[in-house]
Amino acid sequence: MSLLLTIVQTILIGTGVLFFLVGSIGLLRFPDTYTRIHALTKADNLGLGMLVVGLLPFANSPQQALKILLCWVLILAASSVSAYLVANKLQNEEPDA
Amino acid sequence: MADFLTIAAIVLLISLLLGLIRVWRGPGAADRMLAAQLFGTTGVGIVLLLAVITDNGALFDIALVLSLLAAVAILAFVRRLKLQQSAADASSLSTKNDTAANKKEGQ
Amino acid sequence: MIAFDILLGLGMLLAAAGVFWSADLFRAIVMFVVFGVLLALAWLRLQAPDLALAEAAIGAGLTGVLLLDTLSVLRAKKTAAGKLPPVDQQLLNTFTSTRACAAQNNHGKGHENLRFLAVGLLSLGILIALQAALFMRPEAAVNLPSMVAEGIPDAGIEHPITAVLLNFRSYDTLLEVAVLLVAVIIGLSLRIPSNSNEQQAPSSALIGARQAAYAGVISEDGGNDPILRNFTQRLIPLVLVTGGYILWAGSTMPGGAFQAGALIAAAGVIARLAGYNIASRVDQLLRFGLVLGFLVFLTVAASVMFGGRPFLNYPDGWAGSLIFFIEAMLTFSIGLTLLSLFVHSPGDGAEPNAKSSQRSVKSGSTVGSDNGVGNRPPGNSGKAEADHD
Structure with missing residues (x-):
């Protein structure tokens, strides 16, 4: 059972880290700001999300587990709001957009 | 498992440092700010990993504080700076990158 | 973990260089914010979570915002720069376009190179002296950590x-x-x-x-x-x-x-x-x-x-x-x-x-x-x- 758990954790953390990497590469490779916002939110949502779920079994207490989950929820809110704000700002202020 | 987590932390750090390139190259102010946002998120991920690796519960608080304040810099950017002015600023400075930035922003 | 530390140190050097190398003030500020995140991680690795916490709170929540705010004021002033008294004008120039000023002041390229060389040598000397001090430090006369541990109760x-x-x-x-x-x-x-x-x-x-x-x-x-x-x-x-x-x-x-x-x-x-x-x-x-x-x-x-x-x-x-x-x-x-x-x-x-x-x-x-x-x-x-x- 614990072996199974370890395998699942490894897969989750590995995929999460992969999403971070993909997000960074997207940030570098995508041609304009809007597509870069898209790349970024993958890292926030999926990358950190999978990492958090993978790390949850390591928590020593339920409070700690909640703390870890809260980190993810906060980052989700922050990233979605800032993605919206930046896109909105670009839309309003770019002359030809 | 600890080794695996360490490798995961190193990969996260690498992806973070890749973001530095975007901060440097820009071209627009928004691109730089987005890269900084990625730094915040990845930083939270690394701190969480370090907390588990070193088995130190106090580090979760640091991750919590980082994620609480993740949006502050971008809020300041959105509310206090104008995009066009960055173009004006850049033209007076006349570095190669920034003139390229102007072209791109103008498109 | 040593690979992580080396990478982190290199990243901090890069970010710090980015702050100072950047002629665009906005870029310098973003680099500084980024440097703050790396610094918090470095404090963690140095087993100083208290400092990491302070850096996370102050670096992420305050300094970046203050700097961005300052930049917005400088830019607003610059738009109105034609109307400013000369002293303010000069100040603005120093703040907003250091590189342009440097280019004006600097008469010959050779002069510049000589200055770089002198500063470089000086920095290298300080670096070597610091390293030497680190490796040849004397034994501490008082063991502070154990004294603290004794006093805790x-x-x-x-x-x-x-x-x-x-x-x-x-x-x-x-x-x-x-x-x-x-x-x-x-x-x-x-x-x-x-x-x-x-x-x-x-x-x-x-x-x-x-x-x-x-x-x-x-x-x-x-x-x-x-x-x-x-x-x-x-x-x-x-x-x-x-x-x-x-x-x-x-x-x-x-x-x-x-x-x-x-x-x-x-x-x-x-x-x-x-x-x-x-x-x-x-x-x-x-x-x-x-x-x-x-x-x-x-x-x-x-x-x-x-x-x-x-x-x-x-x-x-x-x-x-x-x-x-x-x-x-x-x-x-x-x-x-x-x-x-x-x-x-x-x-x-x-x-x-x-x-x-x-x-x-x-x-x-x-x-x-x-x-x-x-x-x-x-x-x-x-x-x-x-x-x-």
Whole structure:
């Protein structure tokens, strides 16, 4: 059972880290700001999300587990709001957009 | 498992440092700010990993504080700076990158 | 883990180089914010979670915002630069285009190279000397960590850092708080001359330009943006609660007054950025709040002398509660100190005047009179205020 758990954790953390990497590469490779916002939110949502779920079994207490989950929820809110704000700002202020 | 987590932390750090390139190259102010946002998120991920690796519960608080304040810099950017002015600023400075930035922003 | 450390060190060097190498001030600021994240990680790796926590709170919540604010003011001034007196003009040039100035001042390329060489050699010498000092350091005469460990049972508090800061070396902390107080008083008094200066020599064009610039800086619909408002309305209480938690946690684990104060200030900064007009409240609280922490600390420190104890020597059994009481008051004062640096910085739109009584009326109409530097359109700020109450 614990072996199974370890395998699942490894897969989750590995995929999460992969999403971070993909997000960074997207940030570098995508041609304009809007597509870069898209790349970024993958890292926030999926990358950190999978990492958090993978790390949850390591928590020593339920409070700690909640703390870890809260980190993810906060980052989700922050990233979605800032993605919206930046896109909105670009839309309003770019002359030809 | 600890080794695996360490490798995961190193990969996260690498992806973070890749973001530095975007901060440097820009071209627009928004691109730089987005890269900084990625730094915040990845930083939270690394701190969480370090907390588990070193088995130190106090580090979760640091991750919590980082994620609480993740949006502050971008809020300041959105509310206090104008995009066009960055173009004006850049033209007076006349570095190669920034003139390229102007072209791109103008498109 | 060594690979992680090396990579982290290299990354910090790169980010630091980016800050100094960048001619574009905005890029330099973003690099600095990024450097802050890396610095927090470095403190973690150096097993100093208290510092990492402080860096996370101050670096992410305050310094970046203050720098961005300063930049917006510099740019607004620059748009109106033609109208500025020559001294200001010069200052602006130094701040906004260092490289351009350097290019003007520098007559020959060879001269420049020679200077680089000299600075490089000097840095290399210092680096070697530092390394030598690190490797050839003498044995410490006193083993401080073991002394702290021995003293902990009597300290009234479990976390060694807090015990050192508020019990063993509380004298240092008391003076530090005093220095902070003096610094913020000077900071606040500096704003008045600059205000009156502008009032004495107002060039209408300059004011018009600044007004236009500020009106643009604060985006027009910001106060009404539902997503922004809902987000901040939920975020601010969370930040405040976390501040309280960090203060409480300080007695057993990393945390304490400074970190908690930084979080409280960050909550205020978020509120200001989202367009809530909390400035009037800050003004009223400010004078009292700024001194409160120092006053309580000093009172406790001195009042133990009535019991025949030395200055700052807590009575037996009372240390824990007294330390927590002092810390709670310090948190409040530190939070207000940091926040007032932000609220009273010129970039924060709502210019504080010497006659702030005008604004402390909770009418919500911040705009207007002072210097013509309106915070935001009256309708919005009034609405935000109303919503907030």
